[in-house]
Amino acid sequence: MKEPIIEFKDFTFRYEAQKQPTLKHIDLTINKGEKVLIVGLSGSGKSTIGNCLNGLIPFVYGGDMSGSLKIKGRETRELSIPELSKTVGTVLQDADGQFVGLNVGEDIAFSLENDNVELSAMKKAVTKMAKLVDMEAYLEQSPLELSGGQKQRVALAGVLVDDVDILLFDEPLANLDPATGKTAIDLIDQIQKTTGSTVIIIEHRLEDVLYRPVDRIILIDEGRVVADAAPDQLLASDILIQKGIREPLYLSACKFAGINIKEQMHPSVITALQLSVSDKDRLRRWAIAHQVNPALHLKELLKGEKLHFSYDGKKTIINDVTFMIKSGEMLAIIGKNGAGKSTLAKLLVGFEKEDQGDILLGGRSIKEDSIFERGQKIGIVLQNPNQMICNTMIFDEVAYGLRNAKIDEKEVKERVYEALKICGLYEFRNWPISALSYGQKKRVTIASILVMKPQIMILDEPTAGQDYRHYTEIMDFLEKLNKGGQTIVMITHDMHLMLEYCDRCLTLVDGQIYFEGMPSKVLVDEKITLKANLKKTSLYDLALMIDMEPEAFTQSYINAERSMRHETD
């Protein structure tokens, strides 16, 4: 018996500050106990749907609302955020930012405190919920001592104390490493089974969410529901690709090989995927045809020798690390949170100073160079562009480093224009930065580093929080830079990025280099994936399914994917 719990009827919403409505005539019913995945590009309106459900719209973000949205039979606009929060529990994207308590117990209790729950009852409820998300050993810990995945568990416990009917997850995978993301999806699945609640996941990482079954996928595009179907049905169609959503890797591989995906083949889960004998054969032939190992004979550009580093003299963060960066390569640094990736980058650019060891650039030690001197040779682009932009006009922002180096204004102008052209921002050169989108701001920060003509450019999570379309845009742009000779180093959690774009990768585990080599090797080696909190890609399973060597098959995929991409250029 289906009992609707959420009903959108001809629902339209326009934010106050915007001309066009963000949601247009939404008709959508979600039933009690269902597990639904909402996908869509950034700006498609998928997060706005979430905000309508938890009441941030219209109570915090005002605007024009028409049509009807009922939750448990009541119009949301007649309720309030506190009332809605008893029905809809929201776990926000940024697990750190939403941690309002000074320790785990306090954060889980936050909602109970606001409800004036008496102390002993509160303690009981907190312990119970902490157990449910497996955090009862951490009640006294401060958020600074927790990992991203643990903070997310705490956030989940914090909404579960309210005994909500609906759990809403806004991009739950955004800040997690691959293995932790997988655990998070498992946890959501398990919580739904124990509590019987309705679960809504807003996410654009389709394949990762589908690791555990969902009942329906709803595709939002330009404020409308363009698809609402069971996963198998949706994945058999082309609509996801058309709307800029990345399909699972194994399906891309099948499609590359010319296999026609049908609903009956159960395309939504790799383990259930049905391939006929001829399909398997086709896939094998395709893989063999693309089996060329890329030959990379690049010169060494930078060498880190026996680097050691610790923040407090007690806990070693970087432990005897020796590695190199080759001239003209695209290198990925991967590993779980806290493995020392960012610290290693900080040592390279001189933000932190190594306790022991040496860094050689082109054979010369740069240990004694100041931050600025290094900045001209090794540039770093931070993850959050808002932390870098310090001028109001685009031109000034890009010119900033050059002007600080007292370079002649005529040359500044030439170099800034050149950098802006490379980054596709030349038309905007006289614009204020505030008029740009997030992705464009990111490009401004890249331009502001590029203009210094560094020998190596380091990017910290260049695609974090970006949907597939923007991801492709940024990465294709970086690839173009790389083809022009720029050496690029990326710190990333994104395994697709590493597979599809990088020549080599460094895997850090507990401050040491665990593996250095080709990306196709990393994700098929159980030892490495386990140690570094990564996860095997679905290409691994697909390779086994057709009795092929996973590493070779992955390499075939990488080769095919890259040549496809370059054809369309």
Next chain:
Amino acid sequence: MKQTKLFSYEDKDTIIHRLSGLTKLICFLLLTFAAMFTYDIRVLALLTLFSLFIARISQLSFRRYRIVIIYLVVFMLFNFILNFIFAPNYGVELFGTRHELFTFTTGYVLTVEQLFYQLCKIVKYISIMPLGLLFFATIEPSEFASSLNGIKVPYKACTVFSLALRYFPDIQRDYTNISLAQQARGVDTSKKASLKNRIRNNAKILLPLIFSTLDRVELITNAMELRGYGKYKQRTWYSRRPLMRNDYLAIALCVLIFIAVLVMRFAVTKSMFYNPFI
């Protein structure tokens, strides 16, 4: 990134640590006020002994607070000298007698009265100092907000306080990142740059810091709203420890001390100072 501790809370298990935060706050206020009401050196000396005794049983490690203590001592010495320079005869005015010890120049005569007055002042600082250290060393940060609310400070003000504690390290980390990224692009905030440039360059860091902090604030406000913050006029506190027998005893003791000091001040000596010269 290491945690920057605004409060150097020491997690120990002593009878003092086990008291509720509310008790600690009330006792701290009572004793501090008691010390403020008097300059009577006998009373202050007793208070000092008492607070040193408490510091002892709470296993307060003075060595950990060496830097703070050095600061305070330097401050007191400075204060001591300035006091003499600006008002060398205040002691004489206060106590009404004049026992000269040593003449620097005309107008600057060291008297026993002046020395005694300044001694009283120093003892007063010394009596309060261990209490302050003790308070911050034994109160858990999360308990502090709930304790403030316990003495009727509005809870929204208390939350602001506890949020400040929660997010201060994050904002500090943002600041470091921004500042380093700017140095990499040639911004010099070190002493090598001229003062004007340093001010201008520091102002440049503010813009990105403000933007990233505003993002944070929006997120926190939403997260709090979504969990029902501000729904009622009252709220309870998870971190509050219920008052036990020892709490009542401690508060009673401090109230007694407070009253005793007041009695000494207004009924026995009837003056701010104890005057040994008459």
